[in-house]
Amino acid sequence: MQSSLPTHSPILSVQHLTVQRGRATAVRDVSFSLAAGKDMAIVGPNGAGKSTLIQAILGLLPYQSGEVKLFGQACDAHSAPLLRHDVAYLPQNFLVDPRIPMTVMDLVGLGWDRLGLQLPWVGWRDRRAAVHNALAQVEAGHLHPQSLSSLSGGELKRVLLAYCLVRPRKLLVLDEAPAGLDLCSEADFYRLLNHLKREQGWSILQISHDLERVRAHCDCVLCLNRQLLKQGSPEEVLHPDILNAAYGPGFVFR
Amino acid sequence: MAIDWQNFFELLHLPFMQRALLGGLLLGTTGGLLGSFTVLRQLSFFGDALGHSALLGISLGVLLGISPNVILIPFLIVFAIGVTYLLEKTRLWNDALLNIVYSASLALSIIILSFVKDYQGGINQLLFGDVLAIRPTDLIFNSLLLGVCIVFLGLTLRAQMLVTLSESLAKVRGIAVRQHELAFVILLSLVVAVAIKSVGVLLVSAFIVMPACTARLLSDRFSQYVAISVGLGGGCAIAGVLLSALFNLPSGPTIVMTQFTLFLIAMLWPVRRKVML
Known part of the structure; x- marks a missing residue:
């Protein structure tokens, strides 16, 4: 594993996180931590606060109380740009305004940048090479000159994944990532995640509804229904008693 | 209409005409540059509203006895915020x-x-502007403003692109999206405040919107789109000032009609079909 972090320091640590959405409490008092090189899944029914939880972790939503630490450091306005550079996020639904003139090359290239103050042409050769490499990894090399507005939903998902991969990172956050991919691409997708985890030491935090895949691929699981019902290995968490508590007694197990 | 070429070339030698050409070039370029982002972020109506609200700033100035030149910039910045x-x-x-x-x-x-x-002066100039009335101090200010826009947008171009495409992707990367947006809106209000003097309240948003939309019809690549918008902004302003001198037309409206003509040409341009989809 190439992770430069000491093993005792978690990639992500969440303490007593509570998130309000409007007047309702979407997530209450959730604590967990994610170790380097591990793949964690968040499972739970619709409206359980899974997306809210990761959006609060990523800084997209404000939280009322608790603490989020990335790579052992608290995220504030000053440290966020540096810390978040090592985090990639693949949203569930990503809508592109087709009127924005941007090619696949442009978008994936933005993933490579540090995005501070810089001259726009600095590093363009390295950027271009990294973009081609990332697109090849998701088998989308042929798409690079196309405009974003011309892509299908599945193609856009691959391109976004390339945006995440274009630079080595420490944490990849996925919100129901394979939604919109066909079965064959889905298998490729999980193969790629596995490769990133094993070969490059990435940690992965993903929301998933596919409990079979979670059982087969993930190292640990959080079962969430507004509050944390259980965390642990897939065998412990994906237990009928826990799932009944989370999804209700009508839940059918395969 | 007979063209009096001799008169035209004599005009070109006059200092006010040269200032008009340079001022038009500076304003057009600034409008094209800032406009390319304004349009993509769907802020073009914001620019228009700023332009119309400038009248309030100016009438406040008249009431308080402050020159419109002095009050307009701070007024529009506060207003935009x-x-x-x-x-x-x-x-x-x-x-x-x-x-x-x-x-x-x-x-x-x-x-x-x-x-x-007793407010007589300049409601007409306020509405339609006068490029020919540009003074040397205005030129200095316009150059400074263009410089600020180039430096700000140039150094933050990559972040601006991501903010324009998706605010959430930008936030996740730690970009201070709100501050970026605020800085952009302040810059926009500065450009509107400065441009009103030359092109007037009614035409100022054309400077921001039209070159960008024409450029969008001609390009699918971000940096190319910005470059075309800048070129069109500057080019149309020069061409408009020259045409207005040649045919003795009002300058601001002539520039806008030049921009509109190019927009129509771009819309009907056959290459567009291949580029767009």
């Missing part, structure tokens, strides 16, 4: 809210002007 806050606070539709804001400020400025009996 206020409107941005209002948009965030109410979460209503942007176009509807902007409509409310500029109707109210227009109404208020007419009421204020009704108290000022």
